[in-house]
Amino acid sequence: MDPCPFVRVLVGNLALKMPVAPRPAGAGAGVHPTTSTCYCTIRLNKLPLQTAAAPLLPSDDMTQGPAATGALAAAFHLSKADLDRVTAKPSLFVARSARLKVAVYAGRRGTTCGVNSGRLLGKVVIPLDLKTAVGKPIVFHSGWLSINKRGRKASAVSGSAQLNLTVRAEPDPRFVFQFDGEPECSPQVLQVQGGMMQPMFTCKFSCRSNSDLRSRSMHSDPGSGGRNWLMSFGSDRERAGKERKGWSVTVHDLSGSPVALASMVTPFVASPGSDRVSRSNPGAWLVLRPGDGTWKPWGRLECWRERGAGAAGDSLGYRSELLIPDPTGMGVGVSVAESNVPSSRGGRFVIDLTAAQPFGRSGSPGCSPRGSGDFSGGYGLWPFGSYRGFVMSAAVQGEGRCSRPTVEVGVPHVGCAEDAAAFVALAAAVDLSMDACRLFSHRLRRELSSTRSDLLR
Numbered sequence: 001m002d003p004c005p006f007v008r009v010l011v012g013n014l015a016l017k018m019p020v021a022p023r024p025a026g027a028g029a030g031v032h033p034t035t036s037t038c039y040c041t042i043r044l045n046k047l048p049l050q051t052a053a054a055p056l057l058p059s060d061d062m063t064q065g066p067a068a069t070g071a072l073a074a075a076f077h078l079s080k081a082d083l084d085r086v087t088a089k090p091s092l093f094v095a096r097s098a099r100l101k102v103a104v105y106a107g108r109r110g111t112t113c114g115v116n117s118g119r120l121l122g123k124v125v126i127p128l129d130l131k132t133a134v135g136k137p138i139v140f141h142s143g144w145l146s147i148n149k150r151g152r153k154a155s156a157v158s159g160s161a162q163l164n165l166t167v168r169a170e171p172d173p174r175f176v177f178q179f180d181g182e183p184e185c186s187p188q189v190l191q192v193q194g195g196m197m198q199p200m201f202t203c204k205f206s207c208r209s210n211s212d213l214r215s216r217s218m219h220s221d222p223g224s225g226g227r228n229w230l231m232s233f234g235s236d237r238e239r240a241g242k243e244r245k246g247w248s249v250t251v252h253d254l255s256g257s258p259v260a261l262a263s264m265v266t267p268f269v270a271s272p273g274s275d276r277v278s279r280s281n282p283g284a285w286l287v288l289r290p291g292d293g294t295w296k297p298w299g300r301l302e303c304w305r306e307r308g309a310g311a312a313g314d315s316l317g318y319r320s321e322l323l324i325p326d327p328t329g330m331g332v333g334v335s336v337a338e339s340n341v342p343s344s345r346g347g348r349f350v351i352d353l354t355a356a357q358p359f360g361r362s363g364s365p366g367c368s369p370r371g372s373g374d375f376s377g378g379y380g381l382w383p384f385g386s387y388r389g390f391v392m393s394a395a396v397q398g399e400g401r402c403s404r405p406t407v408e409v410g411v412p413h414v415g416c417a418e419d420a421a422a423f424v425a426l427a428a429a430v431d432l433s434m435d436a437c438r439l440f441s442h443r444l445r446r447e448l449s450s451t452r453s454d455l456l457r
Contacts, residue, residue: 001175001200001414001417001420003173003175003176003193003411004079004175004176004193004194005080005083005134005171005173006078006171006172006173006174006408007083007130007133007134007170007172008075008390009044009075009076009078009130009133009168009169010074010166010167010169010354010359011072011074011165011166012070012071012073012074012165012166012359013073013142013164013165013166013359014040014053014054014055014071014073014163014164015056015164016038016054016055016056016057016104016161016162016163016164017056017057017161017162017164018121018161019160019161037053037056037106038053038054038055038104038106038107038121039051039052039054039105039109039118040052040073040103040105040163041102041105042073042100042102043101044098044099044100044101045086045098047076050073050074050075050076051109054163070358070359071359072354072355072359073165075352075354075355077172078130080194083130083134086098086130087130087131097128097129098127098128098129098130099126099127100127101124101125102123102125103122104120104121104122104123104147104161104163105118105120105121107119121161122149122161122163123147123148123149124145124147124148124163128140128167128169133169133170133171134171135171136171137168138169138170139167140168140169141166141167142166142167142168144162144163144164145162145163145164146160146162146163147161147162147163166359172390173410173411174390174408174411175191175408175409175414175420176191176192176406176407176409177189177191177192177200177201177408177409177420177424178190178191178197178404178405178407179405179406179407180404182403182431182447183205183405183428183431183432184205184432184435184448186202186203186204186205187203187404188202188203189201189202189251189424192406200417200420201251201252201253201254201259201417201421201424202251202252202254202256203249203250203251203252203424203428204250204252205247205249206247206248206250207246207247207448208248242269242270243267243268243269244264244267244269244435244436244444245267245268247264247432247436247448248261248263248264249261249262249425249429251421251424251425251428253417253418259289259290259417259418260287260289260298260418260421260422260425261289261295261425262285262286262288262301262426262428263285263288264283264284264436265285265286266283266284266302267283268283268433268436268437269283270440275439275440275441276305276314276437276439277303277304277305277436277437279304279306282303282304282317282319283302283303283304283433283436284300284301284302284303285301285302285303285429285433286299287300287301287422287425287426289418289421297323297331298322298323298422299320299321299422299426300320300322300323300333301318301320301321301426301429301430301433302318302319302320303316303317303430303433304316304317304318305343306340308343313342313343314344315340315341316340316342316433317339317340318338318339318341318349318433319335319338320335320336320426321336322334322336322351322384322387324383324384324387325385334383334385336351336353336384336391337349337350341396341434342398343398343434343437344398344399345398346395346396346397346398346401346403347396348393348396349396349427349430350392351387351391351392351393352389352390352393353384353388353390353391354389354390356384357389386412387413388412389410389412390410391409391410392409392423392426392427393407393408394406394407394408394426394430394431396430396431396434398434399434399435403431403434405427405430407423407427432448435448
């Protein structure tokens with residue numbers, strides 16, 4: 001399998017120093033930047049705006065050495081298509097280059113009528129040459145800059161507001177897979193490499209009782225830890241009323257052998273007195289991989305329907321765990337992602353542990369919270385085992401839309417095709433959860449009907 005080139009641009013170590021100024025008096029004094037909270041808005045070209053807090057350092061600290069807060073403020077991910085756009089030759093009227101724009105505000109975060117609520121203190125623009133970042137990490141800036149309202153990059157000058165930040169880019173190659181149909185239609189899964197696509201897996205969707213999966217899993221080795229982990233998700237209770245249950249997706253390699261399975265082990269049930277799946281009673285999927293002649297747990301996904309406010313609308317809430325090996329050999333489920341995807345327009349399901357790693361002034365972030373980069377015996381220091389940085393993402397369409405998920409998996413997390421298959425199964429579970437969490441007042445498409453599935457067996 002050949003990966004696709006990706007580059008991620010990381011911004012961190014934000015800190016702010018303000019010049020000492022007399023405190024204004026009177027009711028109309030407004031915001032005094034040395035006492036109010038500050039934040040930054042960060043944008044790379046036309047990618048979505050990101051916001052982060054900018055901690056204020058003591059005004060009497062006049063040292064000019066770079067500050068290392070160890071905190072990641074923003075991360076931008078660029079595909080090859082994005083890189084081609086920003087590294088193309090400039091035209092007569094358009095200079096094509098990556099530009100990182102950072103604006104610093106004093107006051108509370110948020111917007112009023114589309115305008116930032118805070119008061120603009122200054123901004124800075126840093127040009128980025130991303131051509132070399134495809135092959136090796138590169139640090140574009142690390143240290144203090146004077147900020148001004150014109151946004152021109154300047155060195156630190158005494159008596160002016162100063163912003164400390166570290167900006168770097170590094171290669172982040174990924175394997176990319178594309179479903180050639182909706183997961184409930186048992187599609188092929190293609191690997192994408194540039195403009196080429198080739199078959200990699202096939203999927204088989206079915207609707208069946210959870211008891212089938214549970215009875216097979218009970219024969220697994222008690223010492224493996226899989227049984228206890230599975231039983232914590234399964235539910236033997238019978239629920240009356242509205243529910244969606246028994247869905248599963250089996251991923252096969254091209255020889256027809258099953259290499260991953262996502263099974264709905266906790267039904268998606270409407271909360272009493274409503275027609276929605278609530279956060280307090282989510283549905284759950286278990287992702288399994290074959291091993292020692294049986295299915296063994298690899299990951300867990302819980303989903304529910306978040307109630308939206310105003311025009312934002314409802315969203316698909318999710319929480320994902322992966323089974324991390326530990327020194328006892330039993331394994332432990334560790335939460336790796338919790339967020340939501342808008343139900344109407346869709347979005348991305350993401351597992352990205354970059355923010356959990358310390359952000360240094362140069363080079364790659366440390367692998368453990370102490371920055372040692374040593375995983376040997378470091379289960380107490382770094383809870384995610386061998387998972388670090390960007391792990392995976394899956395594009396999910398909104399309700400009522402034809403969804404053919406695109407799955408990206410970080411190269412360090414794929415040692416063989418079976419590793420990739422587990423992430424593909426997880427992506428299928430996320431996509432199907434968008435249907436499973438639809439309001440029960442809406443009827444599902446016939447492909448998701450257990451009655452129709454029984455007829456096709």
